Amino acid sequence: MLKIDHLKKGYEGNEILKGISLDVNKGDVISIIGPSGSGKTTLLRNITTLERADGGHIQFAGVDKDFQKLSSQDIQTIRRNVGFVFQNYNLFNNKTALQNITEGLIVARKVKKSEAEKIALKALERVGLSDRQNHYPSQLSGGQQQRVGIARAVALNPQVIFFDEPTSALDPELVGEVLKVMRDLAESGTTMVVVTHQMNFARHVSNKVIFMADGYIVEQGSPEEVFAHPSETRTKEFLTDILANV
Amino acid sequence: MSLNTDFMGKVAQTAIQGVPVTLQIVLVALLISLPIGCLFALIRIYRIKGLEQLVKLYVSFVRGTPIIAQILIVYSAFPSLLNMFIGKVAFSINPIYYAYIVFTLNSIATLTEVFRSALQTVDKGQMEAGLMVGMQPRQTFWRIIFPQALISALPNITNAALYLIKNSSLAFIMSVKDITAIAKTEAAFNYNFLEAYLVVWVYYLIICYSAEVIFYLLERYFSKFRRSTKKTTFFNWKPLSIRQPDLSADADLAKGGRDEHAQNRPFKKRL
Ligand SMILES: Nc1ncnc2c1ncn2[C@@H]1O[C@H](COP(=O)(O)OP(=O)(O)O)[C@@H](O)[C@H]1O
Numbered sequence: 001m002l003k004i005d006h007l008k009k010g011y012e013g014n015e016i017l018k019g020i021s022l023d024v025n026k027g028d029v030i031s032i033i034g035p036s037g038s039g040k041t042t043l044l045r046n047i048t049t050l051e052r053a054d055g056g057h058i059q060f061a062g063v064d065k066d067f068q069k070l071s072s073q074d075i076q077t078i079r080r081n082v083g084f085v086f087q088n089y090n091l092f093n094n095k096t097a098l099q100n101i102t103e104g105l106i107v108a109r110k111v112k113k114s115e116a117e118k119i120a121l122k123a124l125e126r127v128g129l130s131d132r133q134n135h136y137p138s139q140l141s142g143g144q145q146q147r148v149g150i151a152r153a154v155a156l157n158p159q160v161i162f163f164d165e166p167t168s169a170l171d172p173e174l175v176g177e178v179l180k181v182m183r184d185l186a187e188s189g190t191t192m193v194v195v196t197h198q199m200n201f202a203r204h205v206s207n208k209v210i211f212m213a214d215g216y217i218v219e220q221g222s223p224e225e226v227f228a229h230p231s232e233t234r235t236k237e238f239l240t241d242i243l244a245n246v
Numbered sequence: 247m248s249l250n251t252d253f254m255g256k257v258a259q260t261a262i263q264g265v266p267v268t269l270q271i272v273l274v275a276l277l278i279s280l281p282i283g284c285l286f287a288l289i290r291i292y293r294i295k296g297l298e299q300l301v302k303l304y305v306s307f308v309r310g311t312p313i314i315a316q317i318l319i320v321y322s323a324f325p326s327l328l329n330m331f332i333g334k335v336a337f338s339i340n341p342i343y344y345a346y347i348v349f350t351l352n353s354i355a356t357l358t359e360v361f362r363s364a365l366q367t368v369d370k371g372q373m374e375a376g377l378m379v380g381m382q383p384r385q386t387f388w389r390i391i392f393p394q395a396l397i398s399a400l401p402n403i404t405n406a407a408l409y410l411i412k413n414s415s416l417a418f419i420m421s422v423k424d425i426t427a428i429a430k431t432e433a434a435f436n437y438n439f440l441e442a443y444l445v446v447w448v449y450y451l452i453i454c455y456s457a458e459v460i461f462y463l464l465e466r467y468f469s470k471f472r473r474s475t476k477k478t479t480f481f482n483w484k485p486l487s488i489r490q491p492d493l494s495a496d497a498d499l500a501k502g503g504r505d506e507h508a509q510n511r512p513f514k515k516r517l
């Protein structure tokens with residue numbers, strides 16, 4: 001469904017992504033793990049065209065092109081078929097929880113307002129926040145904001161939703177509520193690509209784990225393969241480090 | 247020393263005819279300079295080639311010279327300039343037009359800086375979130391970014407408006423018949439300067455105070471989405487309570503994320 005080939009990206013001569021290839025199938029829940037600075041955020045931002053990759057090929061939603069040759073039409077197509085959940089939520093601060101969700105439906109998808117509100121309410125219900133529909137982001141806890149962020153992505157019914165460390169900015173006691181929502185999504189068949197440091201999620205919810213370091217995919221496979229039998233030393237070291245800190 | 251209160255009453259009556267003139271200058275200057283200031287701010291933020299330098303130059307010219315010099319230059323240059331195009335009529339133009347020109351040009355520079363800093367307080371993530379729900383950059387700008395920037399700009403716009411009101415009193419130099427000019431004339435006829443100036447003082451006080459209240463109400467109306475986090479600020483109903491520019495506005499909007507490289511990039515680079 002989504003196929004990335006040899007994606008490359010650098011900043012001012014520093015190569016950050018050194019040729020990443022990635023296959024996402026419908027229903028996949030892929031966890032991307034790896035040390036900080038390894039290029040995970042950059043990868044998501046380049047796939048979703050928030051940044052323009054220096055090289056590589058994308059096959060997605062009818063677009064089949066080198067990144068550098070994407071037209072603005074292609075970019076629009078890609079953006080309309082992905083969802084993005086940000087590390088720091090990025091809810092529209094001047095919109096209520098409900099409006100955060102209806103905004104994209106009404107403005108980008110041209111859905112009628114009443115229809116959009118129905119969809120938005122359903123999405124809020126799904127993340128357990130129907131009673132917060134008229135709250136502004138500043139009136140919500142971090143966990144609630146992130147759940148609205150997830151609802152906002154879900155409501156657009158994209159082919160795949162990208163999560164960039166969705167729980168990293170949260171107080172520890174709020175992580176659980178967000179992970180639960182993500183687990184529910186995964187179980188209902190939503191295609192997800194999740195950058196995370198939550199090893200439990202990576203291990204028990206996803207069907208595929210990718211370990212990234214220094215701009216490469218070092219190792220990938222089923223959670224069982226990567227966690228129980230990592231074949232690369234770097235993976236072993238990373239897992240030992242991170243699991244020691246849990 | 248005793249004040250001639252009869253005279254004060256008389257000046258109050260004649261000077262009130264200057265109030266609409268003062269208000270006209272202020273309103274015209276504000277209404278024109280608000281959109282242009284916003285446009286100039288965008289030119290600077292999006293670094294539009296060529297234009298960016300021009301705007302920078304313009305702003306530093308205006309900010310680097312006293313308004314009195316700007317008034318004198320416009321007032322002496324424009325009539326002769328116009329004279330070349332439309333002939334002698336140029337010298338019979340109502341001087342209030344020159345006041346419009348000076349104060350508009352001056353406010354544009356101030357408001358350019360006001361909008362520029364306000365737009366920068368809006369987190370870059372807002373634009374990205376807009377793009378990721380499928381909105382165009384332009385739609386995201388007008389629906390998400392601009393409304394937030396406007397609110398953080400309001401305290402500084404208020405200040406700019408108050409300065410404008412007070413500076414407009416210099417219009418008498420261009421023989422505009424505003425509050426100050428009328429009172430001055432009255433005073434000169436009767437040699438009751440203090441009385442006349444006290445009246446002027448009260449009029450400006452009332453105008454500035456009303457402007458402050460209006461802007462306060464606007465701010466309160468538009469910032470409903472921020473009210474809960476901000477400690478509720480009540481309006482200080484005492485006169486002369488002009489608040490300082492709200493330079494910490496960004497603290498509210500831009501919640502610090504941990505992904506600091508993703509925070510510091512200006513949103514234009516991420517379109
Ligand atoms: N806009 C940018 N300009 C310069 N360097 C950047 C930029 N974005 C990311 N980087 C660099 O790219 C590297 C990878 O960053 P990132 O993708 O955020 O890693 P991760 O998400 O895995 O922690 C880091 O060294 C970071 O400093």
Ligand SMILES: [Mg+2]
Pocket residue numbers: 040041042165505
């Ligand atoms: Mg990251």
